[in-house]
Amino acid sequence: METIPVENIEERAVVRATDVCRDYQVGEMTIPILKSVNLLVKEGEFVAIMGPSGSGKSTLMNLIGCLDRPTCGTVVLMGKDVNMISDNELARLRGLEIGFVFQSFNLVPRLTAIENVELPTYANSRSGVDNRKHAIELLELVGLEDRMNYRPTELSGGQSQRVAVARALINDPSLILADEPTGNLDSKTGKEIMDLFTDLNKRGRTIIMITHDPNLAEKYADRVVYLKDGYIESNNDVAN
Template sequence: MIRMVDIEKVYETGKIRVEALKKINIEISDGEFVAIMGPSGSGKSTLMNILGCLDKATTGEYYLDDMQVSSLSENRLAQLRNRKIGFVFQTFNLIPRTSAFKNIELPMIYAGKKRGFMRERTLALLGKVGLSDRAGHMPSELSGGERQRVAIARALANEPSLILADEPTGNLDTKSGYEIMDIFSKLNEEGKTIVIVTHEMEIAQYCKRVLRFRDGMIVQDELIKRG
């Protein structure tokens, strides 16, 4: 599904030149569940932005489902994001004065789905994340764990093949964090490809593979052994 070839990302501000990513080569297959770990400033978020088509590499090639993303226009990138990628963020990024139902529905509105389909799909997604009784609640009326469940349901709205989650448990207590990871595990069992950035090894243990970053480079690529 994902192939990165010699990806580099350089930020230049005046005379200051920062190499955020250096010659990154990654392959992630359909159905993988991957954790990205590393200290602050190691390149994790830069990598996620490129994976999610929110930013472009300075050099190198990025292929998503055999499509060379590096050469696409901004409009094509926006279409690709809405169709193929679901995003989950540490800060939830829900619209504050909009109900859980409407937050989940929003990506489908942008995709031009029919109203009947959107209602049916939104109700199904609320059920999937255990929030059928919270459809009309505003984000301020939900706990952190519930808000992240809404964010996951929203990420699934257009049936993306890839889920990208940046520190999805970072603002949650331990119990809620584990519950969120249980949802991701079930989604992976259903065939979703999931890539998660995390600082916590307890969270990474839910995944099947860990990529460790340091100073813009991959320093370790290991499979998680079970039991």
């Protein structure tokens, strides 16, 4: 049997969180949310993160996506320790390699749907890509071809969520971080988004998705990580 050299295993690690903790300061009190989280996600995996409301799933996602820094421990993203690289390098890594779908969408109110989808490309863009054309294709993909010029206040929650999914994909990221990406969608549209993620995953993209829905986790993910009381309580492969 072929043995894979250790350095190759490390190369395939997209995310490695080691002894990560995150406290929040509320007034005089220090509240520990993540106490010691260890997580390895390899290239091409589809991982679901579950856990009770308030258990720190979004907090963990923000740390993985380098939007926040851990109180202790290390996060290594695509081989780079995020505490060791420059802010510029970090911004570029985030802008080109990570697609975020936030729980609260985070669309910019004064921009239209298509401008929101294009927004990440204003800061970082892959060369040779027609971003406007790609944004249109993505909005068509999520079924919003007739809402391209609407602003977020003119869109329903589900439509906003679909704009957020399209925006996450604009730079063709290798890692997709999605926080409840189907939480506001009817089951048919939710399935369409999940099929889109499955397709991206089959084409080599790594996906980390937070969900409250055990059926969704079991059906689409390779692995389910369960977060509880500041620790990863279980980390199980899904038999598909």
